[in-house]
Amino acid sequence: MNLQLKSSIVNPQSSISITGSKSETNRLLLLQALYPNLVLENISNSDDSEVMAIALQNSQLATHNTQLIDVHHAGTAMRFLTAYFATQENREVVLTGSVRMKERPIQILVEALQQLGAEITYEENKGFPPIKIKGKKLTQSKVSLPANVSSQYISALLLIAPKLENGIELTLKGEITSVPYIKMTLALLNEIGVETSFVGNIISVKPLSLIPYPLSLTVESDWSSASYYYSIAALSEIGTEITLSSYKQNSLQGDSTLAEIYKTFGVETIFENNSIRLRKKDNRQPTTDNFELNNSPDIAQTIAVTCFGLGIGCHLTGLHTLKIKETDRLEALKVELTKLGANVLVTNDSLTLEPSSSITENVTIKTYQDHRMAMAFAPLALKVPVIIEEAEVVSKSYPAFWEDLKSIGFTISEL
The missing domain is CATH 3.65.10.10 (Enolpyruvate transferase domain)
Structure with missing residues (x-):
C-alpha cells in the first residue's frame, strides 16, 4: 500500500x-510469563508485542515436539525469547523470522547464554537465526559480554536472571551504550520486587522465586x-x-x-x-x-x-x-x-x-x-x-x- x-x-x-511503550510491554510480557501473578495495563498494540505475546502464550502449551516460532521482523522478540526459552526446562524450540531477521546477528547473546549453561545451536548460518534452543536449568550465574552491543542482548539476560537459582552477575566490557534501556529493564525488575544493582560495569540481579499475590503495572x-x-x-x-x-x-x-x-x-x-x-x-x-x-x-x-x-x-x-x-x-x-x-x-x-x-x-x-x-x-x-x-x-x-x-x-x- x-x-x-x-x-x-x-x-x-x-x-x-x-498505546503503551513497545519496549516496556515486551519486557513485562516476558516477566509475566515467568511470574503469572503480574497483571498488565495499557500494553502496546504493536505487531512486535503481539508476536511476543503469542509466542509466550503458545509456550505454555506442553509439547514433546520441537516447536517452530516465527517472530517475523520483531528483533526485540527474537532476543528476549532466545533467553526465555533457554530457561524453559524440557522444551525444545526453533526461533526463526523474516529474511531480514536471518541477517541480524544473535551470536553475542547466544554465547552469553552458553556461558550460563544454555544449549543453543544454529540451524543455518553461524551467528544468525534461525536457532534451536533446548531449554534446561541454567546453573551458572556469572556472564560477560561487550558493553557496546545492542541493549536488547543485555536486557534479555537481565529479564531471565531472577528465575535463575543464583541470579546473574553480568560484567560489561568496554564503554556502555543505550544505558536508559538497561536502566528501564532494571527499574521494571525492581517494580516486581527483584533486587538489582548497577555499579560501574557490573550489573547484579538477585533471584526471586515468585510473586505471591496479583501485582498490577500500567505501561507508559x-x-x-x-x-x-x-x-x-x-x-x-x-x-x-x-x-x-x-x-x-x-x-x-x-x-x-x-x-x-x-x-x-x-x-x-x-x-x-x-x-x-x-x-x-x-x-x-x-x-x-x-x-x-x-x-x-x-x-x-x-x-x-x-x-x-x-x-x-x-x-x-x-x-x-x-x-x-x-x-x-x-x-x-x-x-x-x-x-x-x-x-x-x-x-x-x-x-x-x-x-x-x-x-x-x-x-x-x-x-x-x-x-x-x-x-x-x-x-x-x-x-x-x-x-x-x-x-x-x-x-x-x-x-x-x-x-x-x-x-x-x-x-x-x-x-
Missing part, C-alpha cells in the same frame, strides 16, 4: 492517545511514537499545540530526551494530567545542530527528517546500532533524504546533513520494511506532498498511525 500525504496546516489544538505510552508528533510540531506554525497521552515526567524510556532535544527546534513540552502538550513557540534560523544519540538511537531518523524539513543541518553520533535494525537505517536515511534533495554523509556510527533550502515534491519514500522510515518521513508532508511506500509497515509499532495523522489534519490518499 502506497500513501500520498499532504497537509497545509495541523489542527491548532490536536489530541492523540498513544511510547515515547518513540511521540517523536513523530514532536517533528510535526517543529514543522508547524507558531502556536500549534498537540496533546499526547499517557506520559509521565520521570519516564523510564530513553527517548523521553525528546522533550529536551526539541527545545532546539522551538517545541515546548508541558507535562500535565498524565499527558504532554507540545507547543510550537518559535522558529529556528538555519544552522547546524549536534546530537549525541547513544542513549536514544531510535529517534535519529525523526531528528534527521525534522532538520531537513526546517532547512537545518545536523550531525548525529552514537548510531552504530542502527546498522543492524530492520534495515541499515543510516544507509536508508542517506538514500531517501538524497532523493528529496538533501546532501547527506554517513559513517558506521554517524550521520551528517547539510542545511538546505528546498525539498523535492512527490518523492516516493522507500520504507525497507522499517516502520520508523515510514513514520519519520511523514511529517515532511507539512512542507511538500510525499508518497510513503509500503505504508502498512507502521503496524510493527504503531498500527493507528495513519488514522491519527488524519485526525490532526493530514490528507492521506491511497495510490
Whole structure:
C-alpha cells in the first residue's frame, strides 16, 4: 500500500492517545510469563508485542515436539525469547523470522547464554537465526559480554536472571551504550520486587522465586511514537499545540530526551494530567545542530527528517546500532533524504546533513520494511506532498498511525 500525504496546516489544538511503550510491554510480557501473578495495563498494540505475546502464550502449551516460532521482523522478540526459552526446562524450540531477521546477528547473546549453561545451536548460518534452543536449568550465574552491543542482548539476560537459582552477575566490557534501556529493564525488575544493582560495569540481579499475590503495572505510552508528533510540531506554525497521552515526567524510556532535544527546534513540552502538550513557540534560523544519540538511537531518523524539513543541518553520533535494525537505517536515511534533495554523509556510527533550502515534491519514500522510515518521513508532508511506500509497515509499532495523522489534519490518499 502506497500513501500520498499532504497537509497545509495541523489542527491548532490536536489530541492523540498513544498505546503503551513497545519496549516496556515486551519486557513485562516476558516477566509475566515467568511470574503469572503480574497483571498488565495499557500494553502496546504493536505487531512486535503481539508476536511476543503469542509466542509466550503458545509456550505454555506442553509439547514433546520441537516447536517452530516465527517472530517475523520483531528483533526485540527474537532476543528476549532466545533467553526465555533457554530457561524453559524440557522444551525444545526453533526461533526463526523474516529474511531480514536471518541477517541480524544473535551470536553475542547466544554465547552469553552458553556461558550460563544454555544449549543453543544454529540451524543455518553461524551467528544468525534461525536457532534451536533446548531449554534446561541454567546453573551458572556469572556472564560477560561487550558493553557496546545492542541493549536488547543485555536486557534479555537481565529479564531471565531472577528465575535463575543464583541470579546473574553480568560484567560489561568496554564503554556502555543505550544505558536508559538497561536502566528501564532494571527499574521494571525492581517494580516486581527483584533486587538489582548497577555499579560501574557490573550489573547484579538477585533471584526471586515468585510473586505471591496479583501485582498490577500500567505501561507508559511510547515515547518513540511521540517523536513523530514532536517533528510535526517543529514543522508547524507558531502556536500549534498537540496533546499526547499517557506520559509521565520521570519516564523510564530513553527517548523521553525528546522533550529536551526539541527545545532546539522551538517545541515546548508541558507535562500535565498524565499527558504532554507540545507547543510550537518559535522558529529556528538555519544552522547546524549536534546530537549525541547513544542513549536514544531510535529517534535519529525523526531528528534527521525534522532538520531537513526546517532547512537545518545536523550531525548525529552514537548510531552504530542502527546498522543492524530492520534495515541499515543510516544507509536508508542517506538514500531517501538524497532523493528529496538533501546532501547527506554517513559513517558506521554517524550521520551528517547539510542545511538546505528546498525539498523535492512527490518523492516516493522507500520504507525497507522499517516502520520508523515510514513514520519519520511523514511529517515532511507539512512542507511538500510525499508518497510513503509500503505504508502498512507502521503496524510493527504503531498500527493507528495513519488514522491519527488524519485526525490532526493530514490528507492521506491511497495510490
